[in-house]
Amino acid sequence: MTKDKINFYDDTKHFYEDFWIGRDYEHFSEVLALRKLLNKKHFKTAMDFGGGYGRLSDVLSDYSDKVILVDPSSKQLNIAKDKFKNQDNIEYLLLDKKDYVPAKDNTVDLLLMVRVSHHVPDPTKLFKEIYRAVTPNGYAIIEVASNAHLVNRLRQYSKLKRVSKTPIRVGSVANGLKDETPFVNHNPNTIIKQLNDCGFKFEKKLSVSNFRNGFLKTHFRLDQLLRAEKITQKHLAKINFGPSIFILVKK
Ligand SMILES: C[S@@+](CC[C@H](N)C(=O)[O-])C[C@H]1O[C@@H](n2cnc3c(N)ncnc32)[C@H](O)[C@@H]1O
Numbered sequence: 001m002t003k004d005k006i007n008f009y010d011d012t013k014h015f016y017e018d019f020w021i022g023r024d025y026e027h028f029s030e031v032l033a034l035r036k037l038l039n040k041k042h043f044k045t046a047m048d049f050g051g052g053y054g055r056l057s058d059v060l061s062d063y064s065d066k067v068i069l070v071d072p073s074s075k076q077l078n079i080a081k082d083k084f085k086n087q088d089n090i091e092y093l094l095l096d097k098k099d100y101v102p103a104k105d106n107t108v109d110l111l112l113m114v115r116v117s118h119h120v121p122d123p124t125k126l127f128k129e130i131y132r133a134v135t136p137n138g139y140a141i142i143e144v145a146s147n148a149h150l151v152n153r154l155r156q157y158s159k160l161k162r163v164s165k166t167p168i169r170v171g172s173v174a175n176g177l178k179d180e181t182p183f184v185n186h187n188p189n190t191i192i193k194q195l196n197d198c199g200f201k202f203e204k205k206l207s208v209s210n211f212r213n214g215f216l217k218t219h220f221r222l223d224q225l226l227r228a229e230k231i232t233q234k235h236l237a238k239i240n241f242g243p244s245i246f247i248l249v250k251k
Contacts, residue, residue, distance in 0.1 A: 007186055008181035009052065009073035014078065024222055027208045029229045030114065030143075031059055033188060033206045035244045036233065037141055039062045043109035047129075049101065050116030054080035054090070061089055070095050070102060099125040101133040108133045114143040114246075117191065119206050121167050121184045124194055131198040134251045140200065142247045143208075145170075147185035148240045188217040200249035206233040207242035 008055035009016055010015050020027055033237075034056060048057045053076045071077050072095040084090045090137045099120075101111070111130050118124055130140050146152075148163045158161050167184040192202055210232055211217075211225050236242060 007073050008094045009118075010073075010075045017079065020055065023105055024188050025217060025225050026212060027055070028222070028226055029209045029212075029233075030056065030244070030246075032226065032230055033208045034059050034112070036073060036206060037204060037246060037248045038110075041110075041139070043224045045108055045132075046110040046112065047101070047103065047108045049111055049113045049195075050095075050119075051080070051112070052076045054083055056112065056114055057084070057090055058087070060110070061087065064110065065089065066091065068093060068103070068108075069192060072096070095125075099129055101126075101129045103133040105132050106138075107110075109135050109138045111138075111140045115145070116139070117165070117207050118148055118170075118183055119143060119181060121169075121182050121190070123186075124197075127194055127198045127200075128168040131200060134197060136249050136251055139203075140249050140251075142191065142195065142249070144188045144247065145147045145185045146188050146243055146245050148187050148189070149243045150239065150241050163187060176209055188247065191245075192249075195247070195249050200251060202232075203248045203250050205248070206246045207240065208233060208234035208246055209243040210236050210242040 008014060015079055041063055041250060043064040044059045045066050045068065047068045048054065048060055050069050051057055051069040051071055054069050057067050057069050067090045068109045069080055069090055077092050077094060081092055095102060111134055126140055134140055147168045153163055165187050167186050170183050172187050196202060210229060216225065237245065
């Protein structure tokens with residue numbers, strides 16, 4: 001990472017962990033998706049790339065002998081080290097370069113990248129790096145903050161437009177560091193093509209957090225929403241329904 005600019009996630013005024021307060025539905029929807037994609041698989045080495053404070057690292061550790069948690073934010077890694085201080089199967093690596101995976105060729109059996117692609121406007125170099133690091137027959141799971149979700153498609157159709165195939169810059173960062181930490185939404189079809197172009201074979205995708213809606217979240221219990229989520233993730237992926245798409249590819 002560029003040392004001259006503050007990583008948003010290292011900023012002392014920003015607490016990524018707090019973002020998850022009140023977002024149990026989204027968190028457990030992602031855990032459901034991960035477990036579905038990893039079902040019956042087991043890996044020697046799994047990497048949680050851009051894993052932050054390790055929100056999903058312990059899920060990964062259920063499916064692997066060793067988890068390598070990689071992140072450019074030392075603040076996030078320190079929180080993770082404290083959180084997992086009694087777990088000896090998690091390693092921590094500070095990422096100090098962009099578009100780089102800190103691993104030798106063909107050594108990572110599974111690479112997980114969740115909520116990171118929205119900080120990478122052009123992921124093509126990073127995907128080539130991921131391909132290099134993943135073992136032959138190994139896997140990558142790439143989560144995409146999607147600009148092609150149904151609500152956005154309807155919004156675009158109402159203006160007689162189509163959703164963009166290229167990344168769309170979204171929102172702003174509360175602490176004013178938005179130029180240093182870009183936020184973009186990607187078109188999942190473009191991401192799948194970019195992964196294919198690197199050599200990955202598409203295996204599966206799931207549509208995640210399909211019922212992320214204030215009205216639904218206040219009128220239905222968490223377990224009800226998660227039951228609906230569980231049933232629909234696979235089917236709704238066919239139409240890129242939800243705001244987040246989990247893509248499983250194989251090398
Ligand atoms: C929204 S958090 C997601 C953390 C974790 N994957 C999760 O789902 O909770 C984004 C993380 O990506 C890291 N990050 C930002 N830009 C990155 C980049 N270009 N390469 C790798 N990681 C990056 C940040 O430091 C941060 O910890």
